[in-house]
Amino acid sequence: ALLGDDSGRLYVLDNFKMEPYAQLDYPVTSAVAIPLRALVDQDGPDVVVCATRSSMIYVLHAKKVVGAFAADFWPSAIDVLIPSSPEMRPTIVIAENKAVGTQNACVLHKVAMHIKPVE
Secondary structure, X not given: OEEEOOOOEEEEEEOOXXXXXXXXXXXXXXXXXXXXXXOOOOOOOOEEEXXXXXXXXXXXXXXXXXXXXEOXXXXXXXXXXXXXXXXXXXXXXXXXXXXXXXXXXXXXXXEEOOOOXXX
């Protein structure tokens, strides 16, 4: 399990203990772990994708930020779709809450992941 807090700290729950994983620049609002094997033909630590209380989305591996990008909105939730076909790439799905008239709507955005093998 991954847990984030308002000061940008990300923790992993390991053996019923919260272990520090990473420090991000913004409060963590959503985090998801992806088995490395789902991205490349290689074993290793999971890849973690985090949404923050900003427009920033972070990609981490082995407790280090390996990628980040800014959306043009503040994400409200994040998940990853892992395809069953090895020819397809996993896709990050980012939810955006958006006011449409007097109603709130959830808009989904997709971002293809291009992960290279870890050296």
